[in-house]
Amino acid sequence: MGILVPLNQEMDDYQEVADGLLESAMSTAQIGQDTYGLALNTNTKILFYNVKAFEDAGLSAPTTMDEFIEDCKKLAGENENGQQIWGYDEPALAGWNLCPFIWSMGGSITNEDQTKATGYLNSAETVNAIQTLADLYKEGAITGWNSGDIPMTDGFGTSLKWKAHIQILNTQQLQCQKARAVPILFLAARIFPCLIRQTKMLHGNS
Numbered sequence: 001m002g003i004l005v006p007l008n009q010e011m012d013d014y015q016e017v018a019d020g021l022l023e024s025a026m027s028t029a030q031i032g033q034d035t036y037g038l039a040l041n042t043n044t045k046i047l048f049y050n051v052k053a054f055e056d057a058g059l060s061a062p063t064t065m066d067e068f069i070e071d072c073k074k075l076a077g078e079n080e081n082g083q084q085i086w087g088y089d090e091p092a093l094a095g096w097n098l099c100p101f102i103w104s105m106g107g108s109i110t111n112e113d114q115t116k117a118t119g120y121l122n123s124a125e126t127v128n129a130i131q132t133l134a135d136l137y138k139e140g141a142i143t144g145w146n147s148g149d150i151p152m153t154d155g156f157g158t159s160l161k162w163k164a165h166i167q168i169l170n171t172q173q174l175q176c177q178k179a180r181a182v183p184i185l186f187l188a189a190r191i192f193p194c195l196i197r198q199t200k201m202l203h204g205n206s
Contacts, residue, residue, distance in 0.1 A: 006034035045100050065104050069132065072141040086143040088136075093145050098130070105129035 008014045014035075018026055021039045029037030047068075049061055053075055062068040072087030079085050090097050099109065107126030110117050120126065136142045 004036050006036060007038065008033075008035050065101075069136065072136055073139065076139075076141040084140075086141065088142040089144040090142070091144045097145075098133075101133060102126050102129045105132065 008018075011017065017038065018035070025039030026035065029035050029039065047061070054061065054071075057071075057074055059071055059074060062071050068088075075085070075087035077085055095109070102109065102125075105125060105128060107123055107129045108120045109126070110120050133142070133145075137145065
């Protein structure tokens with residue numbers, strides 16, 4: 001069907017273009033001796049949290065997924081103005097959004113060779129990760145998951161009032177906030193809890 005083609009065979013200037021891109025990022029689109037994508041960028045997930053909200057609740061920043069889950073529950077509720085507050089917000093349901101949670105809770109999408117999904121995508125660990133997020137959503141501890149619902153990452157909120165006390169951004173999104181001069185108040189950052197897996201993802205950005 002020609003949906004995916006090896007760029008190193010199709011592009012006359014492939015090597016010239018590839019030489020100008022980060023080698024480690026380019027490796028994420030390589031299968032065997034062929035390359036099926038050009039590296040957009042390299043970034044990682046970073047957990048940002050509202051320092052004051054954590055201090056007021058007597059909490060410290062989560063270092064494990066169990067702590068993250070419990071913190072979301074404890075931070076959710078209403079503020080002094082009667083407004084709904086969530087422990088965490090995630091704006092979409094793409095792999096970009098869900099996979100870090102799946103991996104950090106011991107699940108996976110495929111085997112290491114990315115040749116088999118059965119037994120991995122439907123493993124007990126992966127199912128538990130999705131069920132945990134669904135339960136937190138039903139409990140009102142987290143929100144989002146619908147693209148554009150509450151744009152807390154790319155849009156980072158349309159006002160200065162935080163609707164969620166924990167955000168997880170990548171380095172590209174942080175550059176967006178810097179470019180928009182959006183003030184980030186009373187925040188601190190730490191590594192995403194228990195994110196121990198490195199993966200290859202073929203995708204594009206608009």
